[in-house]
Amino acid sequence: MDLTCTEEEEAFRDRLRGWLAEVLPKLPPKPAATDWPGRRAYDAAWQRMLYDAGYAGLHWPVDAGGRGATPTQHLIFLEETEKAGAPYVGANFVGLLHAGPTVAAEGTPAQRARWLPPILRGDEIWCQGFSEPDAGSDLAALRTRAVRDGDDYVVTGSKIWTSHAEVADWCELLVRTDPEAPRHRGISWLAMPMDAPGVTVRPLRTLAGSTEFAEVFLDEVRIPVGNRVGAEHDGWRVTMVTLSFERGTAFVGEVVACRRVLAELARTARANGRWGDAVLRRRLGRLNAEFAALWRLTQWNVSAAQRSGGVPGTGGSVFKLRYSHARQELYDAAAEVLGGQALDAAHPWVADRLSALAYTIAAGTSQIQRNIVAERILGLPKGR
Ligand SMILES: Cc1cc2nc3c(=O)[nH]c(=O)nc-3n(C[C@H](O)[C@H](O)[C@H](O)COP(=O)(O)OP(=O)(O)OC[C@H]3O[C@@H](n4cnc5c(N)ncnc54)[C@H](O)[C@@H]3O)c2cc1C
Numbered sequence: 001m002d003l004t005c006t007e008e009e010e011a012f013r014d015r016l017r018g019w020l021a022e023v024l025p026k027l028p029p030k031p032a033a034t035d036w037p038g039r040r041a042y043d044a045a046w047q048r049m050l051y052d053a054g055y056a057g058l059h060w061p062v063d064a065g066g067r068g069a070t071p072t073q074h075l076i077f078l079e080e081t082e083k084a085g086a087p088y089v090g091a092n093f094v095g096l097l098h099a100g101p102t103v104a105a106e107g108t109p110a111q112r113a114r115w116l117p118p119i120l121r122g123d124e125i126w127c128q129g130f131s132e133p134d135a136g137s138d139l140a141a142l143r144t145r146a147v148r149d150g151d152d153y154v155v156t157g158s159k160i161w162t163s164h165a166e167v168a169d170w171c172e173l174l175v176r177t178d179p180e181a182p183r184h185r186g187i188s189w190l191a192m193p194m195d196a197p198g199v200t201v202r203p204l205r206t207l208a209g210s211t212e213f214a215e216v217f218l219d220e221v222r223i224p225v226g227n228r229v230g231a232e233h234d235g236w237r238v239t240m241v242t243l244s245f246e247r248g249t250a251f252v253g254e255v256v257a258c259r260r261v262l263a264e265l266a267r268t269a270r271a272n273g274r275w276g277d278a279v280l281r282r283r284l285g286r287l288n289a290e291f292a293a294l295w296r297l298t299q300w301n302v303s304a305a306q307r308s309g310g311v312p313g314t315g316g317s318v319f320k321l322r323y324s325h326a327r328q329e330l331y332d333a334a335a336e337v338l339g340g341q342a343l344d345a346a347h348p349w350v351a352d353r354l355s356a357l358a359y360t361i362a363a364g365t366s367q368i369q370r371n372i373v374a375e376r377i378l379g380l381p382k383g384r
Contacts, residue, residue: 005072012069013076019053020084027087033210033351036091040125040167043090047122056120057100059302061310064104065116071303075252082256089253091164095119095126097250099172102189102242105311106229115170115191127168129159129192129216130239136161137368139174140183140236144218146175146190152222153177153190155198158215161362165201165214168194172242173223178233187235189242191227198222208354209345241311246363248316249305251323252298258330259291261349265330269337283333290326294319314376321369324359331356 005013027046031038050056059074060066069077082088089096100119103111118124135142144157155175162171171192178186192199198221203211230238266284269275297319305312331353335342344350360366374380 005076009070009072009076012073013080016055016077016080017084019055020080020086023049023053024084024086030087033208036166036211040091043087043092044122044125046087046090047092047096047120051121056122057096057116059306060101060104060116060120064112065120066104071299071306074302075299078253079256082253082260088257091167092119092122092125093250094128094164094168094172095124095170098242098245099126099128099170099191101245101249101310102172102238103191103229105241105309106189106238110226111191111229124169125164125167126170126172127162127165127194128242129162129165129171129173131161132158133160137365139239140187142174142176142187144173144175145179146177146188146223148177148225149222151225153188153225153228155190155192155218155221155223158217160215161204161213162201162216163213163362165194165216166203166211170194171216174235174239177235181233184236186233187239188232189229189235189238190223191229192218192221192223196221196223206354207357208351243364244312244314244316246316247320247369248301248312250363251320252302254327255291255294255298255323258327259288259295261330261334261352262287262291265334265337272337272339274337274339280333280336283336287326287330287333290322290329294323294326297322314372317364317369317372318377320363321366321373324356324366327359328356 028042031042047056054067055077057064057066058069058077059071062068096119100116103115107115119126130139132142132144144155144159146153146155153175157175165171171194173190173192175188175190176186177188180186198219200217200219201214202217203214206212262284269280269284274280301312301315301319304315331349334349335353338347338349341347342350371383375382
């Protein structure tokens with residue numbers, strides 16, 4: 001892995017910095033976390049600006065509508081946008097970071113042409129319908145049924161914890177197409193339009209007060225067979241592709257943000273007198289080393305994914321496991337720096353501390369990541 005920037009990559013950084021300096025001051029104020037239509041419009045408008053300027057889907061393959069950027073350019077993009085305080089992917093986390101990449105890797109040319117350009121332009125938002133009330137860690141236990149009827153599947157069941165379902169146009173949906181087959185072999189991966197008759201979304205309110213996710217009920221929803229990505233009953237393999245993007249590369253931009261927050265913690269501690277506490281200083285120093293190591297791991301994962309045809313490997317579980325705990329430790333340290341202010345729910349670090357609690361559960365819990373690392377990377381025997 002060569003991480004030295006070429007002249008071309010440095011020129012890319014300069015152009016990007018210039019563009020960010022020009023456009024960021026013109027952005028409207030960020031909508032409130034509870035204003036979903038406002039959030040959707042804000043995130044979509046930013047995505048459209050990236051698209052028009054040639055920065056959307058930077059590292060996606062060119063034949064999937066991307067710009068075919070080098071891993072280094074991709075990382076420069078993440079670093080510079082974060083340093084400049086640019087918006088992150090927001091409501092289209094799923095579309096841009098794992099449903100889109102899955103369609104790019106596994107979809108037919110017609111599917112890529114239908115779904116990828118609207119994701120990159122910010123026109124269509126995706127959500128993820130994988131988890132069910134009795135199928136979370138044990139995802140292959142999913143029961144949502146899809147019965148073939150002519151050119152459609154008729155889908156009945158329910159999903160839970162579907163992030164951003166309230167504003168989504170499409171859902172990457174896992175269904176059981178063969179109930180007789182061994183459970184990993186009877187699953188298919190479908191793209192479901194969220195406005196199809198029979199889809200009901202019931203938002204769930206989080207500890208932080210926002211309806212980040214929802215229950216989704218499916219009552220004889222007709223989904224064209226042409227919306228299936230991958231072969232019928234081969235959805236488990238496609239799911240592994242989606243999860244490898246979700247765990248391997250979807251969070252990488254956030255590492256830069258955490259490093260920025262860490263620097264702000266040190267500045268705040270110096271200003272409010274807490275810097276004199278040697279235990280706190282050691283804690284911040286250890287976190288600094290931790291995030292520096294995570295950034296190196298990010299660089300390695302992004303480069304390794306590019307080398308292996310764009311799909312990240314199981315190394316993503318190592319990253320996801322350590323990152324989600326480091327993020328929680330970061331915001332615990334923030335609470336210590338804030339002192340009494342840590343009780344002020346309006347403080348951004350307090351809201352981020354609450355949302356950090358979910359990181360060791362979302363995208364596969366830490367226990368599940370440990371199982372994957374143990375079995376698939378370290379080669380330890382499977383637990384009973
Ligand atoms: C913020 C957030 C956003 C989410 N967004 C989405 C989304 O958009 N779409 C979606 O489909 N899902 C989403 N999820 C769901 C998430 O993927 C599941 O919550 C997660 O996989 C855990 O499943 P579960 O909640 O059913 O817990 P369970 O699977 O019931 O687990 C309960 C506990 O048992 C442990 N456990 C279970 N099996 C094992 C085992 N084999 N070995 C050791 N320990 C085990 C778990 O680690 C956990 O501590 C989201 C979750 C969160 C928190």
